[in-house]
Amino acid sequence: MPTITFWFDFGSTYAYLSAMRIAELAAGAAVPVIWRPFLLGPIFADQGWQTSPFNIYPAKGRYMWRDMERLCQARGLEFVRPDPFPQHGLRAARVAQLALKTDRGAAFCREVFQAQFARGADISQTETLRDCLDRCALPAELLDRSGAPPNKAALRASTDAARCAGLFGAPSFTVDGELFWGDDRLEDALAWANAPHSSEGS
């Protein structure tokens, strides 16, 4: 049985949508999920962007905020527009890597997304991350350990792996080397895991 890898950057609005539903959908499809934080910043820099394309291209940005508002309303999710956007998610990603070594990793990631997009908290702040850990009954010491060199290197490696997998945005999903981009493709990615159509097989 193939797994689905969920690639996300905590600053991504559409990754919030996927984070809030992937566990239930994947369980229904009996597909194990690997949560994999990475950093969009270096990937965007490859494309010549110093910030989110939603900031660079105003019409695209205006549309995204309205689209998120509609989607969150339809899905019963709270949504506030973070200020500033995008937020600095480096530290949250490093803490998430440690949290994901426990059985509460996915819960922690959801807390970080909700802190930012449901409550408007600043996820670059220590207090916000400590609160997220606390809500999952994870120890605050993960915050201190997150800056250790091997953990920092692991996040760089994930970002490199994302680039090598062809990722150019988030959320993205990979199943047996097949790439799916965007929350809209989550169902397709899960279907692929259950019935791969690749001529190479898995």
Add this chain to the structure above:
Amino acid sequence: MPTITFWFDFGSTYAYLSAMRIAELAAGAAVPVIWRPFLLGPIFADQGWQTSPFNIYPAKGRYMWRDMERLCQARGLEFVRPDPFPQHGLRAARVAQLALKTDRGAAFCREVFQAQFARGADISQTETLRDCLDRCALPAELLDRSGAPPNKAALRASTDAARCAGLFGAPSFTVDGELFWGDDRLEDALAWANAPHSSEGS
């Protein structure tokens, strides 16, 4: 009953997907469709792009071709990659405007998309457009009439209207001033037409 406006540029790969399914889906939802060709070129130029973003950003382009391949296979549509891409769809759009004044306009638009994306024909060529007209039993004289100043002005007006409606890509759909972008949002746009959630009403 609100209508749905289907905004498309003939060079858009994902607009091909919508063109091939919007008539059936909209009929099922009892929503009248207004087919509205416009030109992405000037809209992309607003964003600083001189060609398709799929050419400018290689990772995004590689993904799009694979995504189209998967989607067309799943939907039973032929798909070939046009060469060059994007094709020059100005004349096709002008002819489409005239065809859309008849009851065979949507059929003509589907023929143009299929010529390009199912058979790899060059839609900037007279022979291709004449064949598309012929397949719909529309007169070849539309080709000559397409270059008349009022028809050229009408296409420029549509592109300006697209910009004013907040469009930044294709396909896009508008329902009562609400914008939906991408083939993925066609169902949402139709649902909106039947049950608008806008606090302003229609």
